[in-house]
Amino acid sequence: MLALVGLAGCAVGPDFENPTLPASIGYREASLPAQFAAGGSGETQQVVLGRDIPGDWWTVFGSSELSVLIESALAASPDLEAAKAALTQAQENAFAADAGVFPSVQLKGGANRVGFSAESIGQDYTEVFTLSTGQLNISYPLDIIGGTRRQVEAAVAQADYQRFQLEAAYVTLGTNIVVTAIQEASLRAQIEASEAIVATGRRLLALVERQHALGSVALADVLAQRSAVARSEANLPALRQNLERQRNMLRALAGRFPSDPLEAQFAFEDLTLPGELPVSLPSALVEQRPDVRSAEAQLHSATAEVGISIANMLPQISLSGSYGRIGTENILSSGGVAIWDYGVSLTQPIFQGGKLLHQKRAAEAGLATAAARHKSVVLGAFRDVADALQALQSDAETVAAQRTVERAASESLAIAEGQYRSGSASFLTLLNAQNTYEQAKIGRVQAEANRFVSTAALYQALGGGWWNRQQADPDDQEATS
Template sequence: MKAIQHIGLSALSLSLISCAVGPNFKTPESTAGDRYTAQALPEKTASTDTVGGAAQTFQNGADIPAQWWTLFGSDKLKALVEQALKANPNIEAAQATLRVAHENALASASGLLPAVDGQLGASRQKVANVPGPGTSIYNVLNAGVNVTYNLDVFGGQRRVIESAKAQTEYQRFQLEASYLSLSSNVVTTAIREASLRAQIAATEKIVESSSKQLDVLKRQFELGGAAKTDVLTQQTQLAQLLATLPSLRKQLDQNRNLLAVLLGQLPSQTIDAQFELTDLTLPETLPLSLPSKLVQQRPDVRAQEALVHQASADVGIATANMLPQITLSGSYGQAAPNTGNLFTAGSNIWSLGAGLTQPIFRAGELTHRRRAAVASYEQSVAQYRATVNVAFQNVADTLTALSADAETLKAQRDAFQAAEASHAIAGKQYSAGSISYPTLLTAERNYQQAVIDLAQAQAARYADTAALFQALGGGWWNRSEDDNSNNATPSASNGSTTTAKAN
């Protein structure tokens, strides 16, 4: 028994001090630069006196709060996001997938330790042609312990563990990506609802105004003061306005259905919260992470980095499979013809063994598998670089959109004010008989379009702001331990902090 213990300890020590073949993982290099866009963006966006028209200032190097959606100042929105994070089945699936990877990683760690199995057996045998007196039938009882240990001289098992841990890390950041995507979708769906409600309300007001105008035209026609073509044209205009309402209401209903699914509900279940643009506050200060930190903050980039790590470890596994595999085994136990003698002196039995397996001829299988592992590693590195490029593109596109949409809203506000004033004047002039009906109709159409364009431009600023938080990674690294336990979100380390200029 002591001999088995000595051999096991010696083998374990040799395994721990031996090297692991294959490449050691290094995070792929990425050139972040000191800015997101080719041209410098203004430090502050344009502003205008309307809903969602506040100027937004970029804070270079500032951090993103974990619950970034609270910056929109809506308790209803905050409650919906929290409900979605707790009840959405896609989050539950991602959490379960992470647990699977974690348990598999723990299971793979057992390969560094000996496997010990207890054995208890009983048999009755008959032996032919037994010489001398006695019986040819006898019993054999045995009890013992078997120990098997695969000596990890070249680190193949350690690479297996490394690969399993990398897969766990990948699933960890896939979960973070699911959280980020879900929270962003809830926010943008609420913003879209607010925009649709604004467009519906504006269209209904215009329909009401057009209906009144049609009544006036009908009375004028009866009195001979208006042409039949004017009445028919107004009826056409009103019918066209009414035709836009079902489409807008359909979009609103479908948007509410989407919101219900995001919350983990069926579309038939009622959602009490409803959103108007006035329910939301546009964040005036926007944190802008340094480009050098983006690769550490984006869950998709971190997930792809974990895949590179896994592919690197797989190269080591394939390399170790080409080298000798050493196995040590031993057993110790008792054997006797009956239970009374099973544990008496002289009934003990033991054995020690060692084996070495060296692949000699596999028709090139192991060589090709290693080449395939190397190619897979190169593929994962290329995909990592592509993911990083897309991450920077997302931020650059959003920054450009924030600046451009602020200018667009300012222009739409000016257009709305002009159209509103023109519509009011045209109505008075037509009543006084100083302009023709086609002129009034043109003013009405311009006003209708200006109202809808203004609502869309207001919603775009809110949506772009949410997109910026999503593009920068969503602030998961600032989540507290309480948030982690409540949301079943595993912690993950953030990268080092550097100083640079972001724009």
């Protein structure tokens, strides 16, 4: 018995250990920049290393409509409902597995109508009576080698996996809504710029047509300007179609149908580029990324599965006992006869055609797979942060360059218009200046949109602040306690 008690504190198979990261791990080969500046009067974003990320990180864009839309989407998203249901299922499975460490108690009872004929012993009568039974059975599999505890461990790890899948769903939903709203704002600005370009083109067309009527320009110049106006107008339907697609995407993300109203409308004037960017320490990233934590939970479960496969190859010991009464009278009265038994059983697999051995090898291969996947997810997490930081730097430089291009193109167009009116510049010069300004203005809008998107991507790459999410369900917190 002392030996059994000593063994009861052990569990077969490897114990799970959190994977360690290199001490010199970082986001970039070079040091992080202190800021991302767009040059001139452009916005500058300061890098704040080690700052925590709020659970409602999207509020940094300063749009109340965006915050309201995301909050309503978090309450209505079918993807989140599915993730919550999957978490509940995994938690209940963990509770069910945990019940295996306790004794099992069953109560059995029954009543049978029995007829006995005495003809076999030369008597001429038949006895009919009721036989009642009641029995309490108790069984307790002794988890001496820890196989049951490993099963509980694996089930709890699966619940942790589903919990972090839910957190990833929260982060992904918020990010998708932010990015879609930014794309809507970008498309509205591009449509506005394209409509202004069309209006300018029409004014120039009217000027060219008057000069053609006076005989000062050729018909070819009129036709060229008409073609330029038509080309600018042709861009508008595609932009409006993409805008409607973004609106439908926002409805879908918010759990609404395309026919449902969507009050929120987004423009760059309603969004603020955050002036400070939190960048978590590299050592904290693996604790913050829900996909890394999910991969870690799968690695934990795979480790426990190896222990389960080893336990299946070893002896299984269980205690059992029962007590009851049987009789033709009320079994609760003294008329019944007591029946009882108790004992211990041992089961040792001898030959199963190599099944248990191959299951153990499969579990070990599954552990190696989970370890490799965990490493891959960690590498991907650091790559995401590095890509977001590089994108922010490139976007700031691109915005500065595009603003310079736009200012130069605007000044060049104004000079070309004046020279054309005075007759000192050809129409081709005016047309080239007009096309250059058109592209510069739209390019600047797209560059600014990319900077907003890269900012949202950084927040997502750093984990999205799920650990500070105020809406976190108590059951979710319990899953990892």
